[in-house]
Amino acid sequence: MAWEASDFRERMAALRAAHGAVVVLTGAGISRESGLHTFRDADGIWASVSIDEVATPQAFARDPARVHAFYNQRRRGLLDPVVLPNPAHAALARLERDWPGAVLVVTQNIDDLHERAGSRTLVHMHGELLKARCGGCGTVIRCREDLAPAHPCVACGNAGGVRPHVVWFGEMPLELDRIYHALGQASLFAAIGTSGTVYPAAGFVDAVPRGCVTVEINLEPSEGASRFVHRIHGPAGTAVPAFVDALCGGDG
Numbered sequence: 710m711a712w713e714a715s716d717f718r719e720r721m722a723a724l725r726a727a728h729g730a731v732v733v734l735t736g737a738g739i740s741r742e743s744g745l746h747t748f749r750d751a752d753g754i755w756a757s758v759s760i761d762e763v764a765t766p767q768a769f770a771r772d773p774a775r776v777h778a779f780y781n782q783r784r785r786g787l788l789d790p791v792v793l794p795n796p797a798h799a800a801l802a803r804l805e806r807d808w809p810g811a812v813l814v815v816t817q818n819i820d821d822l823h824e825r826a827g828s829r830t831l832v833h834m835h836g837e838l839l840k841a842r843c844g845g846c847g848t849v850i851r852c853r854e855d856l857a858p859a860h861p862c863v864a865c866g867n868a869g870g871v872r873p874h875v876v877w878f879g880e881m882p883l884e885l886d887r888i889y890h891a892l893g894q895a896s897l898f899a900a901i902g903t904s905g906t907v908y909p910a911a912g913f914v915d916a917v918p919r920g921c922v923t924v925e926i927n928l929e930p931s932e933g934a935s936r937f938v939h940r941i942h943g944p945a946g947t948a949v950p951a952f953v954d955a956l957c958g959g960d961g
């Protein structure tokens with residue numbers, strides 16, 4: 710792998726000595742080995758469900774029961790005891806503990822596997838499956854149960870507006886100011902397990918300063934692979950621990 714090369718390790722040692730800031734973007738591929746589906750692979754979610762049916766505000770307005778059913782099923786899947794963080798999630802939590810500079814994990818995933826693995830400095834830019842939000846008053850609550858259209862908001866009492874706390878197409882992703890601020894300071898940017906098709910996340914690699922080391926880790930070249938300096942193609946569960954070893958000066 711590229712990061713077993715001595716020049717990559719030397720570059721990482723220099724970044725470590727300088728306490729360089731790290732931003733890691735993750736996508737559905739990092740949770741695949743935990744048993745969760747990706748979106749755009751052959752067996753992915755969009756192969757069996759249409760985006761227009763479940764992942765736009767218009768879909769929710771048209772048929773909230775259908776959209777709730779889709780997210781209820783995914784929430785139950787996430788809460789299945791067999792779904793656990795894998796070595797890639799654990800490695801990123803270790804990076805946050807061991808790296809001497811700032812580390813921000815920005816995930817497009819709505820699962821909670823990064824938190825369960827121990828990541829603490831984390832942005833869920835596309836929301837969280839284990840939360841619900843009132844479309845009327847904006848109150849966000851924890852949610853481990855099924856939702857239904859008649860579900861009343863605990864804060865304002867209105868029924869009908871409670872929705873999954875997720876970002877659908879056409880909606881603004883969350884905490885973008887914080888993300889772009891971190892990208893603007895990054896010495897290292899890594900994108901892991903994302904197809905690079907959904908914006909603005911797909912454009913983050915272009916928002917880092919000149920000289921920032923950029924790394925793609927994905928099962929196969931993503932749509933934006935050519936925009937990264939280093940490209941590692943393999944399963945996240947083995948590639949990410951090796952990458953973190955190289956960053957932190959471990960034996961790999």
Ligand code: BJW
Nearest residue numbers: 736737738747748749817878879902903904907908928945
């Ligand atoms: C492995 C692996 C293993 C497998 N190891 N790897 C035209 C141009 C530009 C933009 C637009 C445009 N028209 C419309 C837009 C905007 C639109 C957009 O990007 N559309 C594109 C489709 C063109 N974006 C939006 O609407 C966003 N909002 C927005 O833009 O607001 C305005 C704005 C503009 C500018 C600045 C700021 C704001 C909102 C996007 C919301 C996305 N929502 C979803 C669903 C909701 C959450 C949920 O239900 O889970 O989020 S869609 C879905 O895609 C989900 C994901 O987070 C997202 C990204 O998918 P991801 O993670 O990349 O998964 P996959 O399946 O695509 O890829 C997985 C990869 O892993 C693959 O490559 C595999 O090979 C790999 N893999 N196993 C390593 N073991």
